[in-house]
Amino acid sequence: MTNYYNKDLYKILEINYDATEEDIKHAYRTLVRKYHPDVAKNVDSLIFKEIQEAYEILSNEESRKKYDVLHRFYKEKIKNEFQKKSEKSKYDEFMKKRKQPQNQESFSKSINEALDSLFHSKKQEFKSKEDNIIINGEDINLDITLSCFEAANGTNRKVNILHTQPCPNCKGRKFINGAECSMCKGTGVISLQKKINVKIPKGVMQGSKIRVKKEGNKGLNGGRDGDLFLIVKIEKNPYFDTEGMNILVNLPITPCEAVLGCEIPINITDEVIRVKIPPLTSSGQKLKLAGMGIFNKSKTKRGDMIITIYIKLPASLSEREKELYTELSKYPDKNIRKDFNNAK
């Protein structure tokens, strides 16, 4: 694939930027099943070719690293070119044009020229102004999955990030004594994997963005470092869920608890909440505990806890329990299906 670095190969494979080798293989297999020319007769075969090429590059560690660097440069380069020359409106206009296929060729040409001058110019120290362009590091977005409990109470997480930084060998200068730097292959940057500890604050919600300053890609030539943004996904489980600042609880109770009433401790937030279930509570009945949900960011407001009761039967009965239920069955509720029978 020529000039593959101006395409977003991750988008082509429908994967995240931090995808593992396994993720890449899995995504590729799924897409092959969907787009293989033998299967998808009406699909443009170019799509399949693109998927194959994206896979070839991303499935190899070395070529993936190289692509990450080149693609980042490509994006920074466009941004810089147009911010330098013109105001934002012109940039927007250009991006709009870029989406129209008829301009694709001339667009690629100008980008290729720009990139050629950046990457493949004479093997000597850069003297051009381009070399000293201040490039801000890009922000990195990363999904993070939390349990409902972690979201409500906060937690600490170790996060693996892959970011770029100026090459320590040539200090980002790309050349050493006139020769291309061997460590970064003349790009001036290297990809680095880093483990960082992030404190997840109390009360984050589905879609919340947690900002970790300066842990994005490093800036070049004095440009500022990007930030890391963790985007919260809250894991679903059958008992707890969230909806904005509200905590939704599906609470199982026994038939006896439903009949006689009970008090059940719930410790989804850092305080234990004792929920009183009144006698004769039916399945599906909802209880709302106002102000027992998730705090907002400034801790000035708090959502509710909404509990839905469901009566769960035991998996098996002892002889004695059977006896007691048999005894109880001698007192049937004659009105139980009155409404049901009238509702024809």
Ligand SMILES: [Zn+2]
């Ligand atoms: Zn270097």
